[in-house]
Amino acid sequence: MQTIRFRLAVTYSAVLFGVAALVVTAVYLVLSATLHAEPLNPVEVSHVWRNSEGLWEIKEDSTFRAADFEGVENAVNHKTLGMLRTLSLQAIAVLFVAGLVTGWWLSGRALRPVRRITETAREISATDLSRRIALAGPQDELRMLADTLDSMLDRLDEAFSTQRRIVGDASHELLNPLAVIRANVEAVLALDHVDPRERARASTVVVRATGRMTRLIEDLLASARRASPAFVDQDVDLASVAEEVCDEYAQAAKDRGLRLERRLAPGPVVAGDPRALARAVDNLLSNAVRLAPAGSAVTVACGTRRGWCWAAVRDQGPGIAREDHERIFTRFFSGSGGTTAGHSGLGLAIVRQIAEAHDGTVAVHSRPGTGSTFVLWFPDRAAPADRAPRPPAGAPLPPGPAFRPAFGAGA
Incomplete structure (x- = not known):
């Protein structure tokens, strides 16, 4: 060969x-x-001979050609x-x-x-992309090729891991609503004469289960998109983004008897993807509207502080235990308060992914019984280069007054 x-x-x-x-x-x-x-010219020269010592000598009066x-x-x-x-x-x-x-x-x-x-x-196989070339030596063309292949393997490994995680999450989380749909449909089909109220009840359950499946799939797709570096980089007015999200949830808050308060200071500009930032604020406000008791207030605010832009959502809901402050941002986290029904468990994980993809972070300030305040921090586009390396530790939006429901509220 x-x-x-x-x-x-x-x-x-x-x-x-x-x-x-x-x-x-x-x-x-x-x-x-x-x-x-x-x-040589044909002239006559003296003749030579070899003597007894082996040397050549010229014989006197002798010539040759x-x-x-x-x-x-x-x-x-x-x-x-x-x-x-x-x-x-x-x-x-x-x-x-x-x-x-x-x-x-x-x-x-x-x-x-x-x-x-x-x-x-x-x-390297399709199921094991953990091996790397890790070529040592001078920074020549072969080293650059090996480093490029290692980077490609990193991206492939991350893509396959994301794919496996999404498939596993989807198969796990879709089983429950599918089981609910199947049970209700089989119950209705098993009856010879279906009562209209039973049919309406089963239809309502099926619609609710399919809505949950739809939200789950949307959250899984959003989580997959956030895991890939496909953001649009442009100047985004954080106040305008928060205002649009508040407009979308105004009716839902009104239907639940909530007061949606807006404290949107103009000026905070973030470099990033407007759709992703809107998704982050949307997830926070969706949780607040879902968990806040009827008659309470949900506040959305934004501003700047020490070279950082922030957007906060505050509610007067049940609150979060301190030991759960970090775990609520993991995928499919289920708290002990029974508040996970009706949502996918991916919302806050997506919020953190979006914040970190924009070089920012998300923080929660909450205690049981006092409501929760979620704060998104992003680098201010207009801030000087010597801004604080980390966002302030405290909440920019002070906690609201404790909510005391009136008699019969929340029924």
């Missing part, structure tokens, strides 16, 4: 062989032209060029073999990171 390593080694050796052959040929041609210079010297010179030149050809061919052959071995070794070292990337890719 002709691997890249083999082809690189042959290429290295062939290039080295070609360069060496060109150099040797050029040297041979130049030397050959130099040795075959202009011939220059042509004799030319014959000797030509023989020596021919022999020298022949030896040069032989040695050159031997050197080129040795150089070719050495280049092949050296090229094989160098290509092996150069392709070692590629082999590591290939081995890691083979070990």
Whole structure:
């Protein structure tokens, strides 16, 4: 099998062989032209002989022709060029073999990171994306390739984890409303003569269960979208967003006998996605309208403080125990007060995801029996660079008065 390593080694050796052959040929041609210079003039010179010590001496009064010297010179030149050809061919052959071995070794070292990337890719399966290449060494092209693949694996792992979590959450949470729908439909179908009131009751239960399923699916989709970096980055007027959400819930609050108070100071500008920010305020206000007792007040406010924009929703509902302040932001958290009926349990988890995606946070200030205040904090777009690194710890909206329901209220 002709691997890249083999082809690189042959290429290295062939290039080295070609360069060496060109150099040797050029040297041979130049030397050959130099040795075959202009011939000697045919003049008479003193004759020479070899003495007893093996040295050449000129015999006095003796002469011979220059042509004799030319014959000797030509023989020596021919022999020298022949030896040069032989040695050159031997050197080129040795150089070719050495280049092949050296090229094989160098290509092996150069392709070692590629082999590591290939081995890691083979070990990765669709159900296990935890392996990473983690290539060390200089910051060259192969290191950049490995880092890019690691980043891609991180995104794939996160996407698959989100997919598995959504499928698991959906299959778990949809079982209850589906069971309710099936039980009521089977109960109605089992009767020969269905009482209209029973049919109306079953229809109401089915509609309520399907509404719960719809809200659950919407929350799951919102949670999946928030888990992916697909936000639109633009200047958002937080007061306008809160005002629009309040308009949507004005009728629902009125139907439940609630007073919806607005304290929306103009000016807070946040960099982010207006739909996501509206979703966060919507989830908070939805919980407040759902949990607040009839006759109480729900307050929505926003403003700026120490370089941070904030939006708060305050209710006079049952409140939240201190040990649950952190757990309420986990997915499908069910409190001990029996207040989870009718919602998916994803709302506050989505609120936290949205806040953190906008470099902000969400805080809760609540005690049992005193209502709750949820505060969204975001960096102020217009604030200077030296703003406080963290939002203020206290609630910007003071707690409201304790709610004492009138006799018969909330029935």
